[in-house]
Amino acid sequence: MNSLTHSLKPKTIRTPDSAFEHLTDYPFQPNYVSVDGMRMHYVDEGKTNAKVIFLFHGQPSWSYLYRHMIPELVSAGYRVIAPDLIGFGKSDKPLSSDVHTYGNHVDWMHSFVKQLNIKHAAGFFQDWGGMIGLRVLAREPQWLDRLVLSNTALAEMKGLEKFMVPKVLKVMAAMAGKPSIEDLSSKINYGNWAGYFRHSAPLEIGKVIQALTTRQLSNDDMSGYDAPFPSVEYAAGPKKMAEIVASELDQVNTDWQRLKQWPKPVLTLFSDSDPFLAGRGYDIHFQTNFTGAKGQPHHTVNDASHFLQEDQPKQLAQLTQEWLAQTQY
16 A cells, blocks of 8 residues: 555554655655554565565664665665554654554564565564564464574563563662663663653754764754654654563464574574673574574674664675575575
């Protein structure tokens, strides 16, 4: 469904199209499907009969994050599909933070994948794109034949850890108080992250992305990240996501058991300077739990922070396409 006139669901808001008129390096035509009565946006570039790569973003970004990778992958002969999560980018945005549960985001993305009805594709997941996309894959194992995981995590917790971690994260967020963007930029940790998104109005998303990149973003770059959120009422999605990273652990554990049976090739491309994930074994967890990750040329991307698609887009695209060719995708 490509209509720009899809009716607006009650208690949902839509960023005006005018907010996206002057984006830098984002010439892609919009595409839409209806998900739970809401308009979900996605980029769809390349030949329709080409092999497909799905690019999944996380919080607080949107498909704009992939604007430099998309042309590289299309030039390599792939069809590239990059959706915006509900509540992000050009997708519709529920006003209530209560609607933005982990399970709802999985359901919405699952609906998107089922509607496109593309099987045996490849996926590149980063941040919440992995946390959501992996749970969709657990439900739809025929959806992907190749998977690249980049600066993401999927909790697998049992016993005392399962009990304590959510409580510790709540305490960290509470102790951080009401950090400013300057506080977050100078000390990036979970407490400041959750505290910033809970209390700040307006959110300065462009500056948040800058805090988690190694290269200097232009004002136009940062404006592109700000565009979906012209006021705080549009931002219930990114504001809530920081608080639900360790939610629905029973369901996540169940999905992990399914994922461990998924046999297809998996590659990790984590960065060297991610303040949240670098050096903490999250990539190793994927490498040891996915059968198809064994023996793959896993790579650490140098001079890159959490949003490595901004820092090293050409290298990521090159490593991805070389690996897909190597594994005969």
